[in-house]
Amino acid sequence: MTTVTTETSDAAGDVYYDPYDFEIDADPYPVWRRMRDSVPLYYNAKYDFYAVSRFDDVEKAMGEPDIFLSGRGTLIELIRSDIRFPPGNILFEDPPLHDLHRGILGRVFTPRRMLAIEPEVREFCARSLDPLVAAGDFDFIADLGAQMPMRTIGMLLGIPEQDQEAIRDAIDEGLTLTEGVPKPLPADPLARSEGMFADYLDWRARNPSDDLMTDLITAEFEDETGTTRRLTRAEVLTYVNMLASAGNETTARLIGWTGKILAEHPDQLRQVAQDRSLVNQVIEEVLRFEAPSPIQARYVARDVEVHGQTVPEGSVMVLLNGSANRDERQFVNGDSFDIHRSISRHVSFGRGLHFCLGAALARLEGRVALDEVLKRWDHWEVDYDRAVQARTSTVRGWAKLPVTATPR
Numbered sequence: 001m002t003t004v005t006t007e008t009s010d011a012a013g014d015v016y017y018d019p020y021d022f023e024i025d026a027d028p029y030p031v032w033r034r035m036r037d038s039v040p041l042y043y044n045a046k047y048d049f050y051a052v053s054r055f056d057d058v059e060k061a062m063g064e065p066d067i068f069l070s071g072r073g074t075l076i077e078l079i080r081s082d083i084r085f086p087p088g089n090i091l092f093e094d095p096p097l098h099d100l101h102r103g104i105l106g107r108v109f110t111p112r113r114m115l116a117i118e119p120e121v122r123e124f125c126a127r128s129l130d131p132l133v134a135a136g137d138f139d140f141i142a143d144l145g146a147q148m149p150m151r152t153i154g155m156l157l158g159i160p161e162q163d164q165e166a167i168r169d170a171i172d173e174g175l176t177l178t179e180g181v182p183k184p185l186p187a188d189p190l191a192r193s194e195g196m197f198a199d200y201l202d203w204r205a206r207n208p209s210d211d212l213m214t215d216l217i218t219a220e221f222e223d224e225t226g227t228t229r230r231l232t233r234a235e236v237l238t239y240v241n242m243l244a245s246a247g248n249e250t251t252a253r254l255i256g257w258t259g260k261i262l263a264e265h266p267d268q269l270r271q272v273a274q275d276r277s278l279v280n281q282v283i284e285e286v287l288r289f290e291a292p293s294p295i296q297a298r299y300v301a302r303d304v305e306v307h308g309q310t311v312p313e314g315s316v317m318v319l320l321n322g323s324a325n326r327d328e329r330q331f332v333n334g335d336s337f338d339i340h341r342s343i344s345r346h347v348s349f350g351r352g353l354h355f356c357l358g359a360a361l362a363r364l365e366g367r368v369a370l371d372e373v374l375k376r377w378d379h380w381e382v383d384y385d386r387a388v389q390a391r392t393s394t395v396r397g398w399a400k401l402p403v404t405a406t407p408r
Contacts, residue, residue, distance in 0.1 A: 015039050017051065019076065019295055019318070022391055028294075029335060032323035041307040049076055049297070049316040052306065053323040055330035055347070061298065061319050062351040068298035068317055069094050070354060075394055076297045079316050088231070088238030091246075091354070096224055098353065104231070105239065108215040111360035120155060121365055124148045125372035133376050133407055137383070140259035140401040144373070145252035149365055153247030157240060158211030159200055167196055168248050197240045201233065213240060246358055253292035253390070253397030254283075254366045259373070260401055261286055261337055263382045268339050273378035273408075276371055282339045283366040284346075289337050291348040293395045294322020321347040322396070380405040 015034045018024055024031055035042050035053040042051040052058055061068045071094040072079045078092070085092045090102045128147045132138040146168065154164035201213065208214045216236045222228050231239070262269040262282070272278040300315040311317060325346045326334035349356035356362070380403040390399040 015042065017042060017044060018046065020047075025391065025396065026389060028322070029326060032320060032326070033335070035320075036323060036327055036329075041309050041311070047076055048080075049318050050300075050306075050311050051318040051320055053320045053327075055324040055327035057306065058319045058321050058324035058347055059351050061317065062296075062321075062347065062354070065094060065353045067301055067304050068319075069301050070098070070298060072299040074296050074298070076316055076318065079297055079299050086234055086238045088235040089242045090357075091242060095353070100221070100224060101235075101239075102357070104216075104219055104221050105357060108212055108219065109243070109357055114358075114361040114364055117152065117156070118364060118368060121148065121152055121368045122372060124151045125369055129372060129376055136407070137402060137404045140403060141252060141256050141398050142400060142402075144369060145255035145398075145401075148369060149248050149251035149255070152251075152361070152365060153244055156212050156247070157200075157243060158204055158209055158213045159197075159244075163200075167244060197237055197244070201236060201240065212243065216240070243358075246356075247361070249395050250292040250358075251362050251365045253395050254286065254362060255369045256398035256401045257290040257292065258283065258286050258366060258370055259380065259403060260382055260398065261289060263380055263403065265337055266379065268337070269379060272339060272370075273374050276374055278339055279367050279371050279374075280363075281341075282370060283363060284343055285337060285339050285341055286366070287348040287363075288325045288331070288341075288343055288346040290396075291322040291325055291346075292397060293348070294325075295320060295394060295396075296350070321350070374408075376408060377405040378408050 015031065015038060017028070017031050017035060032053050035051070040052065040054050040057060042053065043049075044051070052061060070092055071085075073081070073083065073085070073092050087093070087097060088101055090098055090105060093101060125144065125148050128144050129138070132143060138144070150164050150168040151161065154161065154167075159167065201217070204211075204213045205217055208218065213236070216231060216239050218230065220228060220230055262272070268282075272282050296319040298317045298319060300311055300313055300317050302313045304311050325331070325348060328334045331341070331343075345351075349359040349362075383402040383404060386400060386402045387398060388400040390397050
């Protein structure tokens with residue numbers, strides 16, 4: 001069997017990639033480009049993982065869930081911890097359980113339902129932004145990215161507004177890296193969900209309403225044994241935790257990147273400010289250019305050949321979808337931002353079996369957020385002295401992004 005060694009990988013152009021290194025994470029694209037060009041299959045000995053960075057390789061791996069498994073987790077540290085996750089978190093499941101649980105969630109978390117909440121999403125944006133118009137500055141994260149997504153997913157789940165902020169902060173704390181090393185993991189993943197959501201779930205079971213939590217409590221389905229039943233309490237808790245986490249974190253990153261990238265491309269900001277029919281194109285290009293979740297990990301279920309090398313069973317394979325989205329083999333001038341780019345597809349939401357169920361909601365929130373900002377301001381500049389980049393091992397973006405803005 002032929003395996004990749006550190007010497008083989010790192011000697012090829014002297015490339016080194018470490019997802020926990022804050023300096024690399026500040027701007028990983030030069031490293032990722034060198035990986036695409038000279039080490040399309042990369043091996044990191046320090047954390048013992050392989051990585052693919054080209055579009056075709058990432059997309060292919062995403063389409064082979066029988067080889068590259070999600071059931072042991074989608075972060076390097078999760079896979080290495082060998083934690084067993086409670087059923088219901090479709091991000092960390094493989095077929096057939098994944099298909100069963102995704103089907104249940106797909107029945108209640110539909111694109112049509114997401115699009116129907118646009119008036120409420122706009123109201124959440126207006127509530128956040130209107131008091132700031134006269135000030136001449138605001139923060140894309142603190143004043144919008146940390147507010148609107150939290151209120152949107154909270155509304156969908158049926159969590160009272162007065163409690164949403166504490167839940168968002170707890171989710172953020174669970175993801176944040178304080179040092180350039182993997183974050184210690186809880187021994188019992190369900191305990192965190194129990195602590196945050198148990199009281200809401202029990203109250204909602206006694207007081208059903210028109211929200212996702214009620215739908216999950218009352219949903220009937222045929223399980224893997226052929227038994228028709230409802231979800232257990234633990235299963236509903238897992239679903240709710242997953243929706244709350246995904247609904248808060250990645251959309252906040254998308255909103256932050258939108259503000260930063262447009263500030264750095266004032267000519268394109270001017271174009272979309274003058275013609276807001278371009279908003280959808282802008283959001284799609286932002287998603288390609290700065291994937292909010294640019295790193296996915298998989299457990300390798302059997303020996304597989306990649307670029308002439310054998311990646312052995314039991315390895316961790318990192319899929320760098322953030323790199324794939326800039327691969328010049330797929331996107332002309334992939335490292336350039338162009339709101340007029342024709343995008344047939346990107347991999348910010350994954351592909352195939354694990355394509356993000358919340359993609360429609362994320363696109364809606366990103367589009368509405370930008371449109372509502374442009375209603376009030378047509379130009380802004382980032383205050384980099386006060387901007388703070390967030391540090392996690394899976395999502396990438398900003399914790400603070402203050403701007404000085406020009407009202408319309």
